[in-house]
Amino acid sequence: MAGSDGEEDRADMMSRWRCASMVAGWSPADDWWAPEVEWAIDAVRGGRDLARACWALGAARAGAGVGVTEGMDDLAALFAASGVGEPTFEAMSSFAAGWAEKSFAPIAELQCEDPLTGLVTVAYLRTRLAQLYRGSAAGSCLVVAEPAEWAEELAERLATALNLATALRRAFPGDETLTLLAPTRVGVLARSDERLPDKVARLRASEILYGRRPRVRVRPLPRAYGQALALVRTLSLDA
Numbered sequence: 001m002a003g004s005d006g007e008e009d010r011a012d013m014m015s016r017w018r019c020a021s022m023v024a025g026w027s028p029a030d031d032w033w034a035p036e037v038e039w040a041i042d043a044v045r046g047g048r049d050l051a052r053a054c055w056a057l058g059a060a061r062a063g064a065g066v067g068v069t070e071g072m073d074d075l076a077a078l079f080a081a082s083g084v085g086e087p088t089f090e091a092m093s094s095f096a097a098g099w100a101e102k103s104f105a106p107i108a109e110l111q112c113e114d115p116l117t118g119l120v121t122v123a124y125l126r127t128r129l130a131q132l133y134r135g136s137a138a139g140s141c142l143v144v145a146e147p148a149e150w151a152e153e154l155a156e157r158l159a160t161a162l163n164l165a166t167a168l169r170r171a172f173p174g175d176e177t178l179t180l181l182a183p184t185r186v187g188v189l190a191r192s193d194e195r196l197p198d199k200v201a202r203l204r205a206s207e208i209l210y211g212r213r214p215r216v217r218v219r220p221l222p223r224a225y226g227q228a229l230a231l232v233r234t235l236s237l238d239a
Contacts, residue, residue, distance in 0.1 A: 013041050013081060020077035026070065036060040040075075044082045051094040051152045058098030068099050093154040101183055116158070117165035119180040122236050126229060128177045128189055133225040140221050141192045143172075144235060145203055145214040146185040160184045160209050167206035167214065171199045181235045192220070 018032055026032060036057040043053035054075065061071040072087075075095050079087045087095075112124045120128075132140060145164055151157045164186045168178050177189040190196060196218075204216045219235075222228050 010038065010041055010045075013045075014038070016081040017041070017078045020081045021074045024073040024077050026074055026077075031064055032074075034060045034064070040078055041082075044078060044084065050088075051090055054091045054094040055098035058095035058100075059102040060098075062099040062102035068096065068103075071095065071099055090152060094152070097154040097157060114180040117161055117180050117186075119165050119168070119178050119186060122179065122181060122232060125177060125179045125181075125187075125189065125232060129221075129225065129228050129232070132189070132221075133228065137221040137223070137225075137228065139192050141190055141196070142187050142219045142221065142231070142235070143190050143196075143200060143203070144181065144185065144187045144217045144219060146182075147208060147212065148215045149212070151184065151209070156209060157184055161186075163206075163208040164214060167203055167208060171203035171206065181232070182237060185235065187235065 014033075014037065017037075021032065034057075036053070036059075039048055039053045040057045042048045043050040057075065058071060061074065062068075066074075072092065072095065075087050075091065079085060079091075113120055129137075145168065147160050147164075151160050161180070161184050164184065165178075165180070168186050168188060172178060172188045172190060176191075179187045179189070181187045190199070200216055200218060204213060206214060208214050219231065222231060
């Protein structure tokens with residue numbers, strides 16, 4: 001019975017949220033529901049991480065073609081319907097981050113460089129790997145750096161990405177391919193030579209935010225090109 005009551009409570013809140021959103025000006029009435037809607041409800045009720053749920057909701061709204069202003073109004077309607085007041089800054093910034101990353105991802109894929117960090121895109125890295133595997137990938141590796149902890153605030157995530165990019169350029173000042181793998185994960189296609197340990201140590205010693213240092217991994221390239229692409233896909237998941 002408790003489970004049934006919980007489902008009824010969620011359905012009731014979803015109905016109130018949808019009505020409040022329509023009143024606030026939501027236009028695509030038939031496209032309001034998404035799985036992320038239920039995740040956001042659970043988060044506001046205390047059952048899920050609120051920042052991550054709002055990020056996912058923002059990404060879902062962007063993927064459905066909803067503008068950021070309309071999406072923010074929808075988020076405010078959720079908080080109003082739940083009776084907890086205005087959205088917190090954390091909720092709004094996480095929503096905006098999810099919306100922006102989803103909206104601009106297709107643009108980034110078409111470019112050789114990420115406009116924020118100046119690092120090359122994953123699409124360009126795949127091109128470089130294709131060139132490399134036409135010969136031999138032996139003696140090459142991917143050095144990957146990321147924060148050890150998830151940054152909740154949008155400003156912190158942007159600062160982390162910029163600082164990681166700076167640290168990567170300082171540690172690898174040569175002709176290596178420096179890549180933005182995910183929002184807060186960077187990598188470099190490097191040679192596994194005698195200079196690599198010093199470069200990796202320099203990267204590990206870098207400060208990326210509030211005195212924190214990045215987590216750095218050295219991944220030897222697989223023998224097959226397809227396996228290398230699978231590795232890049234894994235590393236390109238959100239960070």
